[in-house]
Amino acid sequence: MKYFKFLFLLLLISSCKNETKQDLITTPTTQQQELKYAEGFLVTNVKNYKLLTIKSPWPKSEKVFKYVLISAEEAAKTTFLKDEYDGIIITPVQKIVATSTTHIPALELLEVEETLIGFPGTDYVSSEKTRTLIDNGNIRELGKNEGINTEVLLELRPDVVVAFGVDGTNKSMETIQKARIPVIYNGDWVEKSPLAKAEWIKFFGALYNKEKKADSIFNQIEHDYLDAKKIASNSTTRPTVLCGAMYKDVWYLPNGTSAEAQFLNDANANYLWSDTKETGSIALSFEAVFDKAQTTDLWLSPSYYSSYEALEKSNAHYKQFSAFKDKNIYTFSNTTGKTGGVTYYELGMARPDLVLKDMIKICHPELLQDYETTFFKPLRLTDKTD
Structure with missing residues (x-):
């Protein structure tokens, strides 16, 4: 009887050992790459490939996209179930099509801008470095983002198209995917904080096998942002701030949980609608805004208006705001x-540290005396040019 008990125990131990060994063989080791702020994507190292997961490609999305990022050598000896993934992408990417100007700074910071071969609306590109590539014919014009020229894009045969979507319905992207060109929806713009948006450089780092470089770049941006925020906290004054302007009969302003509101809070400014929790922009009447902001110290980003003259021409009542009378209106629209x-x-979006410094310079000029703003400039008096 003792012999049978011993034999049973031996078989049980042996079975457990074999099961553990099998688990180790079939279960791949995974390691998730560090993200400090961004919530919309994940990069996970899985054995001989990386798994890129896009969790928030657009607002209120219920769709999660998964992509395999793998070298050509490893791809040749690895089989994946097509239904499990939304795309298999060979890395490092050699040819890419981007669809938003916000994607371009990441490519330049990672020094891979020469891999950009197509872009819809090239006139919107501001960077001198990428503009040179456009002017030299290295980057093809792809028409409008809403109706991208799929014929030219298919001719280019990029390794991947980095798109953005408002609600997931894009016939052009569906056509591209049917041609077996991977499409990744980049959701950097959906993130709620400036640093979270900037951290999407790590998304591009994964595509180019430049994770360490992307980490280093982001860490420097984060350091400079937090350092600027600390400088702003030393001010004993908090100027009141108004944003936006009328569009038809509605005044649109950033809500209190937006990245724009966080910039102002980190700049130690008193944004008058900082306590609002609405989703998206706040829509108010002129009277509601005027009652609250008539005597505000500063007015930032008055929509697309480029001058006091244009602002007054659109609505004569704008003249009644103190910021208009005192010429304390600033805009980024004229920096092109x-x-x-x-x-x-x-x-x-890629350089929130520079945006924050701009706001600190405007709100507390004594704190950054030698700093020249990058984006925000005083609103011009008129649109007339000599």
Whole structure:
């Protein structure tokens, strides 16, 4: 009887050992790359490939996308189930199509801008470095983002198209995917904080096997941002701030949880609608804004208006605001590239440290006396040119 008990125990131990060994063989080792702020994507190292997961490609998205990032050598000896993934991408990427100007700074910071072969609306690109590539014919014009020229794009045969979507319905991207060209929806713009948006450089780092470089770049941006925030906290004054302007009969302003509101809070400014929790922009009447902000100290980003003259022409009541009377209105609309692209829309998301310094310079000029703003400039008096 003792013999049978011993034999049973021996078989049980042996079975457990074999099961553990099998688990180690079939279960791949995984290691998630560090993200400090961004919530919309993940990069996980899985054996001989990386798994890129896009969790928030657009607001309120219920769709999660998964992509395999793998070298050509490893791809040749590895089989993946097609239904499990939304794309298999060979890395490092050699040819890419981007669809938003916000993607361009990441490519330049990682020094891979020469891999960009197509872009919709090249006139919107402000960067001199990428503009040179466009002018030299290295980057093809792909028409409008809403109706991208799929014929030219398919001719280019990029390794990947980095797109952005408002709701996931894009017929052009569906056509591209049917041609077996991977499409990744980049959700950097969905993130809620400036540093979270900037951290998407690590998304591009994964595509080019430049994770260490991407980490180093982001860490420096984060350091400079937090250092500027600390400088701003030393001010004993908090100027009141108004944003936006009327569009038809509605005044749109950033809500209190937006990245724009966080910039102002970190600049130690008193944004008058900082306590709002709405999703998206706040929509108010002129009267509601005027009642609260008539005597505000500063007015930032008055929509697309480029001068006091244009602002007054659109609505004579704007003259009644103290910021208008005192000429304390600032805009980024007039800071453009040589073909008219607004620099803020391209570089602002990637370099929140520069945006914050701009706001500190405007709100507390004594704290950054030698600093010259990158994006925000005083609103021009008129649009007349000599």
